[in-house]
Amino acid sequence: MPDQEHDEEDEPSANAAQTDASAEIGGEPDATSGVIASTRTSRAWIRVLPALVVLVVILVFVLQNPKDVRVSLFTISGTLPLSVALIGAIILGALMVLALGSVRILQLRRQVRRNKKKPEKR
Numbered sequence: 001m002p003d004q005e006h007d008e009e010d011e012p013s014a015n016a017a018q019t020d021a022s023a024e025i026g027g028e029p030d031a032t033s034g035v036i037a038s039t040r041t042s043r044a045w046i047r048v049l050p051a052l053v054v055l056v057v058i059l060v061f062v063l064q065n066p067k068d069v070r071v072s073l074f075t076i077s078g079t080l081p082l083s084v085a086l087i088g089a090i091i092l093g094a095l096m097v098l099a100l101g102s103v104r105i106l107q108l109r110r111q112v113r114r115n116k117k118k119p120e121k122r
Contacts, residue, residue: 058087
């Protein structure tokens, strides 16, 4: 173990020497410096991973709940697989939340615009 600690201590000084040497020459540090910049593409791939996990969970849910159930909405009725009925209910609930949230955001924006138009009284 002491050998590993000694090796790790030597690495930063070697990287610093490479950076110093490239700076003296007038170039930029090379790719071996160990620093990789984040890009939009790399961040997008990081965001895709949770979406893929959610997709897998939904697929497992659909495949495990194939039993048909009777569903009625107002005057329309029929039979659907249980998973499809539940996913439909989730989507309708999400649309309701989206609609209410959008109305609230519009109210707040309107209020901010009105406050900007009024001169400040002190």
